[in-house]
Amino acid sequence: MSKVRRATMSDVAREVGVTAKTVSRVVNDDGPVAAETRARILEAMGKLGFQPNLMARNMRVGARDSTVGLVIPDMGNPFFGTVAGGVENAVRARGLTLIVGSSEETAERERSLISTFLARRVTALLIVPSAGGDHRPLRAERAAGLPIVFLDRLAGGLTADSVVSSNREGARAGVAQLIRHGHRRIAFIGDHPALYTRRERFQGYRDALAEAGIPFDRDLVEIGHDHEAAAAAVTRLLDGREPATAVFAANNFASTGVILGLARLGRRDVAVVGFDDLPLAEVLEPALTVVAQDPAAMGRAAAELMMARLDGERSKARTVVIPTRLIARGSGEIPPP
Amino acid sequence: MSKVRRATMSDVAREVGVTAKTVSRVVNDDGPVAAETRARILEAMGKLGFQPNLMARNMRVGARDSTVGLVIPDMGNPFFGTVAGGVENAVRARGLTLIVGSSEETAERERSLISTFLARRVTALLIVPSAGGDHRPLRAERAAGLPIVFLDRLAGGLTADSVVSSNREGARAGVAQLIRHGHRRIAFIGDHPALYTRRERFQGYRDALAEAGIPFDRDLVEIGHDHEAAAAAVTRLLDGREPATAVFAANNFASTGVILGLARLGRRDVAVVGFDDLPLAEVLEPALTVVAQDPAAMGRAAAELMMARLDGERSKARTVVIPTRLIARGSGEIPPP
DNA sequence: TTGTAAGCGTTATCAA
DNA sequence: TTGATAACGCTTACAA
Numbered sequence: 216m217s218k219v220r221r222a223t224m225s226d227v228a229r230e231v232g233v234t235a236k237t238v239s240r241v242v243n244d245d246g247p248v249a250a251e252t253r254a255r256i257l258e259a260m261g262k263l264g265f266q267p268n269l270m271a272r273n274m275r276v277g278a279r280d281s282t283v284g285l286v287i288p289d290m291g292n293p294f295f296g297t298v299a300g301g302v303e304n305a306v307r308a309r310g311l312t313l314i315v316g317s318s319e320e321t322a323e324r325e326r327s328l329i330s331t332f333l334a335r336r337v338t339a340l341l342i343v344p345s346a347g348g349d350h351r352p353l354r355a356e357r358a359a360g361l362p363i364v365f366l367d368r369l370a371g372g373l374t375a376d377s378v379v380s381s382n383r384e385g386a387r388a389g390v391a392q393l394i395r396h397g398h399r400r401i402a403f404i405g406d407h408p409a410l411y412t413r414r415e416r417f418q419g420y421r422d423a424l425a426e427a428g429i430p431f432d433r434d435l436v437e438i439g440h441d442h443e444a445a446a447a448a449v450t451r452l453l454d455g456r457e458p459a460t461a462v463f464a465a466n467n468f469a470s471t472g473v474i475l476g477l478a479r480l481g482r483r484d485v486a487v488v489g490f491d492d493l494p495l496a497e498v499l500e501p502a503l504t505v506v507a508q509d510p511a512a513m514g515r516a517a518a519e520l521m522m523a524r525l526d527g528e529r530s531k532a533r534t535v536v537i538p539t540r541l542i543a544r545g546s547g548e549i550p551p552p
Numbered sequence: 553m554s555k556v557r558r559a560t561m562s563d564v565a566r567e568v569g570v571t572a573k574t575v576s577r578v579v580n581d582d583g584p585v586a587a588e589t590r591a592r593i594l595e596a597m598g599k600l601g602f603q604p605n606l607m608a609r610n611m612r613v614g615a616r617d618s619t620v621g622l623v624i625p626d627m628g629n630p631f632f633g634t635v636a637g638g639v640e641n642a643v644r645a646r647g648l649t650l651i652v653g654s655s656e657e658t659a660e661r662e663r664s665l666i667s668t669f670l671a672r673r674v675t676a677l678l679i680v681p682s683a684g685g686d687h688r689p690l691r692a693e694r695a696a697g698l699p700i701v702f703l704d705r706l707a708g709g710l711t712a713d714s715v716v717s718s719n720r721e722g723a724r725a726g727v728a729q730l731i732r733h734g735h736r737r738i739a740f741i742g743d744h745p746a747l748y749t750r751r752e753r754f755q756g757y758r759d760a761l762a763e764a765g766i767p768f769d770r771d772l773v774e775i776g777h778d779h780e781a782a783a784a785a786v787t788r789l790l791d792g793r794e795p796a797t798a799v800f801a802a803n804n805f806a807s808t809g810v811i812l813g814l815a816r817l818g819r820r821d822v823a824v825v826g827f828d829d830l831p832l833a834e835v836l837e838p839a840l841t842v843v844a845q846d847p848a849a850m851g852r853a854a855a856e857l858m859m860a861r862l863d864g865e866r867s868k869a870r871t872v873v874i875p876t877r878l879i880a881r882g883s884g885e886i887p888p889p
Numbered sequence: 890t891t892g893t894a895a896g897c898g899t900t901a902t903c904a905a
Numbered sequence: 906t907t908g909a910t911a912a913c914g915c916t917t918a919c920a921a
Contacts, residue, residue, distance in 0.1 A: 221696055223898055234908050239900060247906055264692045269671035270607040270617070271898035275913050280607070282668070290633040290640065290652070299627040303654055312668045314651035315627070317640055331619070331649045334606035355601040359558060442831060471831050478835035494779060494808050495832050498815035560914055571892055576916065584890055608914035612897050 222263035230259040242267055273336065282312045283521070284332030285341045285366075288320040294467055294491060294510050295343065298366060301514020302341060309522060311338060322348040329353070333361075339521045343367045346409035350375070362524035364517045368411035369534070376524070377534040378517045380508045382412055382490075385539030386419025387426075389488040389506040390463050392541060394427045397550045398461035398486055402435040402452045404445050404473060405465030416465045416490055435459055445472025450480060460551040461486035467493060474499060486549040490539075497544060504547025507540045559600035567596040579604055610673065619649045620858070621669030622678045622703075625657040631804055631828060631847050632680065635703060638851020639678060646859060648675060659685040666690070670698075676858045680704045683746035687712070699861035701854045705748035706871070713861070714871040715854040717845045719749055719827075722876030723756025724763075726825040726843040727800050729884045731764045735798040735823055736888075739772040739789045741782050741810060742802030753802045753827055772796055782809025787817060797888040798823035804830060811836060825884040827876075834881060841884025844877045 224235040224242070231238075233252060240246045241256045248256075259265075273280050283306050287295040303313040316332070318325035325345045332340055339362040344350060350370040357363050357375065365377040393401050403420050406413040417436075424431055437452060439445030445468065452459045462485060464470040470489030477485055489496075489505045496503040516535045561572040561579070568575075570589060577583045578593045585593075596602075610617050620643050624632040640650040653669070655662035662682045669677055676699040681687060687707040694700050694712065702714040730738050740757050743750035754773075761768055774789060776782030782805065789796045799822060801807040807826030814822055826833075826842045833840035853872045 237907060249906060266670055268898055270611050270673060274607050275899045290636040291630055293628055293630045296627040296633045312653060314653060316649060316651060333603050336607060474835050498811055500837055574891060586890060605914055612916045
């Protein structure tokens with residue numbers, strides 16, 4: 216590749232007949248520069264296509280990079296996309312740039328991304344942690360003044376600033392809705408049990424059952440993170456001697472999969488409540504009852520927590536809980552046969 | 553904030569009683585180091601929490617940062633999320649890290665993100681350009697050896713490596729499907745006309761009309777990028793003296809909005825073909841006929857184009873076209889009244 | 890196997 | 906108003 220050397224401050228300086236420091240003064244609007252000198256420098260910068268090297272600057276200034284690193288498990292999941300959008304809107308106002316990386320839901324990719332961000336000396340780190348990660352090593356970073364906020368899921372082995380949905384209470388309310396409409400055979404389809412959100416929502420499911428005096432049946436619990444797995448799970452759940460009459464889908468992909476599975480079976484008599492709203496929820500037949508989250512608010516809250524730390528807030532770690540909201544649209548109100 | 557100074561190589565070296573260079577050898581597995589020395593260095597690194605400063609390293613090595621910058625218009629749109637996923641999978645194999653920023657569909661935010669990435673000396677730049685952007689200034693970067701690939705949309709004022717869907721032909725096929733089923737009043741709902749994909753897909757729409765000898769009626773064209781705008785648009789289109797009998801929705805948000813709008817009107821007699829597939833397309837009633845894109849393949853193709861440049865490929869700019877596929881599911885095959 | 894000197898592109902400090 | 910010098914943390918090239 217051509218690898219034309221890039222113009223540096225010295226190049227610009229030489230072109231004009233001044234020192235690099237003078238160019239630096241122009242670039243950063245720092246200290247006095249004669250109007251005529253400034254004009255000539257600006258011209259030379261344009262001519263040489265000079266672009267200041269931020270790496271060098273940050274290194275010298277010792278300042279952190281003006282970026283915020285966000286680790287999410289999956290770029291293709293609109294839930295995390297919306298979370299990222301919420302973060303971005305909030306940090307932009309402060310002149311920070313958000314950069315996002317995807318861990319593909321693996322602890323190892325997550326570690327590697329975090330290292331990349333740390334090595335790049337980001338201003339702050341926001342993490343949607345994958346299952347099985349150990350975040351204790353980040354304690355030192357935080358002690359060194361790096362704001363770290365966990366999003367959607369709590370950290371492994373570390374008490375830290377966090378923002379989560381009201382998972383347990385939301386799930387409880389969703390399942391209670393099914394119980395209120397007469398169901399007692401209610402299936403739970405969610406992520407892998409190691410995942411924080413799955414554990415919390417599962418607890419909410421069990422809370423609702425316990426409240427109603429319905430015995431827990433482990434045969435009604437299935438894993439189904441992606442569409443097809445959830446579709447397959449729902450097929451199994453409807454197939455036994457004592458089939459489920461209702462399904463609680465514990466995340467947006469599970470909801471979609473359950474809907475696909477039921478449609479393929481031609482079943483419209485099964486009640487469904489999903490955790491997390493879907494854009495097309497209202498047009499489904501029956502329309503989908505959901506426990507809606509507010510992913511943009513989660514992103515915003517995480518950004519605010521982080522910026523408060525940046526401003527020197529020294530209080531102990533806080534966990535912000537973003538409320539969920541039950542939206543009854545029909546699918547959750549179908550009675551059992 | 554505490555701002556505890558971060559341990560450097562010299563700190564580690566001092567701790568052990570060696571030189572920074574020796575520590576560097578251990579960190580980079582470069583050159584011989586006595587087993588015992590290495591052990592003591594590793595221990596000191598752990599004790600001091602040493603994290604190598606990538607900025608400093610990259611600066612010295614003169615190498616570009618080992619990251620690839622991707623600019624997308626909207627993190628919340630799963631189309632772009634999936635594109636990003638495709639890029640990430642492809643670049644990861646090469647040890648590159650993908651960082652993504654969102655331009656919020658504005659030329660100004662896009663410029664600012666591109667500057668951030670350039671200043672950070674990314675290895676390559678992938679851009680989904682917003683409408684109204686002028687990308688000529690990037691010519692110099694490319695000449696300096698920076699691989700730049702445009703994704704989903706072509707650049708403004710610049711011939712460059714690009715990856716796009718077969719927008720025009722795909723849209724033509726989608727509209728032709730509606731015509732084949734007897735429609736002559738076919739509405740077009742898409743993005744703002746300034747957007748590349750909208751222009752191409754609109755051309756495809758007109759191609760199909762022309763082929764069938766159907767006169768173009770500008771009253772059948774509406775803008776609707778987000779759900780609600782598209783829902784409102786479809787309401788207007790069904791409301792005139794000569795209402796549309798079919799709708800071509802030119803992107804995923806428009807499709808969703810059209811479906812929402814029709815459902816709210818209680819209309820199931822209107823034929824719909826959408827550009828870009830939706831996860832729930834098959835369960836809608838009627839199931840949604842779409843012109844499916846392959847966003848992951850687009851991301852992968854862009855990454856490959858970029859890596860070929862990185863490997864020294866000097867050929868002139870290429871545009872890779874990723875084919876689309878018509879999936880007939882029912883909504884596009886509804887006959888006119 | 891380890892160290893020394895120099896330099897990447899920038900800015901802080903002090904002097905002119 | 907401008908410049909000289911050193912330094913940020915690291916690696917290259919060479920020497921010991």
